[in-house]
Amino acid sequence: MKKLLILFIAITSLATAQKQDITLDEIWNGTFRTERMNSLNSMNGNFYSLLNFDRATRSSSVDKYSYATLEKVETIVNSKNLTNLSYFENYEFNNDETKLLLGVATEPIYRRSSLGIFYVYDIASKKLQLVDKDKIQEPTFSPDSKKVAYAKNNNIFIKNLETNEVVQITSNGKKNFIINGICDWVYEEEFSFVRAFDWSADSKNIAFLRFDETEVPEFSMQLTGKELYPTQQVFKYPKAGEKNAVVTLHLYNVASKNTSKINLGDYEYIPRIKWTKDANLLSVITLNRHQNNLNLYFVNASNNTAKIVLNETDEAYIDVHDNLTFLKDNSFIWTSEKDGFNHIYHYSEEGNLKNKITNGNWEVTNFYGINEKSKTVYYQSVEDGSINRTIYSIKLNGKNKQRLTNTSGTNSASFSKNLNYFINTFSDVNTPTVYTLHNSKGTQLKEVLNNTKLLEKLEQYNLSQKEFFTIKTENGEFNAWMLKPSSFDTNKKYPLFMTQYSGPGSQSVSNTWNGANDYWFQHLAQQGYIIVCVDGRGTGFKGADFKKSTYLNLVKHETIDQIDAAKELAKRSYIDANEIGIWGWSFGGHMSTNCLLKGNDVFKMAIAVAPVTSWRFYDTIYTERFMRTPQENPAGYDDNSPINYANKLKGKFLLVHGSGDDNVHVQNTMRLTNALIEANKPFDHAIYPDRTHGIYRGKNTRLHLYNKMTTFIRENLGSGNKY
16 A cells, blocks of 8 residues: 555656746747637627638638627628728728728737728628728718718818718828827827717717827937838827827818817817717817816707816826716716726716716726616626626616626626627636626526637646735735745745736736736746735725825835835745845836835846836826826926936846837936946846837747846846756
8 A cells, every 4th residue: 555655646746747847939939828709899689790810711701690699690791702802901880780891901000000991891782992092090981871081191081982072171181290080199098099080970070189289399219120221200299298289179060061160168188079879969078187177078069069067076187988878868877986986977968967876995897888778787897806807787776786797707798789698708817718608687608718728738837826815014905916836845935026017007916817927927936936916006996095096106105015015025934035026017117127226125136128217208198197297296207217316226137128119218218228327337238129119029029038038037036046
């Protein structure tokens, strides 16, 4: 019996020893890719459509599926059957789903914007109609399907699909001066939209924004390229405290071809426009420059008058959202964190509060829609804990709340247009993404897709279990997770490597499946490092007070929390207090830099990728939302800028940036570099030519970056030895 036991232990040990370590090549060549559903488009009735690509024939198709069965009902269009279009990259239906806009030759501009060639496809006749011979932006069907509005060269055009006539409705568009109907850089980046025009429901009017960038300072980036001489990219970028584009609202009447400018009083920003259920009534949101005074206007297209129906103020700032939803009677749904937590409200058309629909010390994280017939509202929230997401329904009167997804973790719903069905996307720390079909009562009808093959593959690897916990410092109790080496021994001491982002309203500690960086952290754990992530003050989903506690002092309190968390962790017997490192990207790169400098007695090394190094260099909308202007709050900007205390550097520092970063400009890294040189502080440096903020374009770019960072960690944390 003893021999059998010894043999069993030996076999078990051998099996464990034979498990593989994760390599960096595997992380970036797709070995651990999670299978996902194509992004689906909900159609009229109980149907959805998918854009499918046939690699064998190099053709595209739009296919229609039933929510009830998940079976394909028909192929709406296949590029194999089109004479002038061998494939297409995107599509959009008109209202009655008799026509499609098909896009090809897409050319990215910034994060969300792109140019392309577009065709209208008539489903009945199977005919293609070219919208414009040139590349255009944001083509959009009129609600009556007779016209398409689009932007080109900073102007707006309307094509009549019946006559092929094209009407240019603006003519003053000019690059780096005037933009009509398309957002400028800072609106696209920070207010998260591109198309700044909208058809009225009766197709009689187009509302649009005009951006006058004339006085906005220009920013230029040198692009190395592949030619003999480099080129320059020049665009308008308003840095904190500088002039924004002057944005105005206009209404164009299709019949009279007249354009009217709408008076909205005093404001700095127009972050949203949207027609209500009344074809004559346009909703418009304005914000002051501090972004703490929001007005919701209704504009009457008959007389071009505007009235305020809702005003919201905050001592800090108000986040803009896309949850404004109009009911048939033109009453509307609105979400707000005015009571300290984000909740759903119902207002009358006149702006009078009818009901607060959700209530509690938790956050609504997504509003999915309302079934007016059953008076049922569908939403996602953190009622199951701030690191989880759960789907709920509730009646419009705030009663009869029902939990629609039962498993704790991250649930995200994609509802049918009529809200009869939803496809739930679920994952948690142990479960890669699973897609399931549910009816509106939450009953699971069918599993659509799972990732059991990935789990089987991962059985071959030495993986560590991510452990969730909370860490308490004198400034609060924070969500955190930890990865220990799979061979963890409580009698040993291990180097600690901290990861974080820490930006306002963000979340890095969540009960969800691995992203690419999680596999990198597993790789590092295999090398003998303990990895920890802490969401300190300023992060999201724990109420407005927690999120807005960093107001006017970005990265000050966040830095304190990471330093204090490192000190608390260092008290644990298995963590080597002399071997602590930290890294971050973008906001997180600012944080890791600050932690190394201000916590130079705690952190031995840090990596900063694409970091902000002074908020004076970042854009108006984001920065001033949290800091006000540099003229009003100079100490908030300068006291927390590592440029101003580069002489504090003691540990090892790797500074990385893409030279083509239009978001966080490489200027940030260059100015910190100069400060470190002037302080005679040694550090490591890497510039990725022409790469944008994500540093991913080009063969092996990400692999090269992560090889560099991994080598830096091994050489400077834990003496490079596997523990």
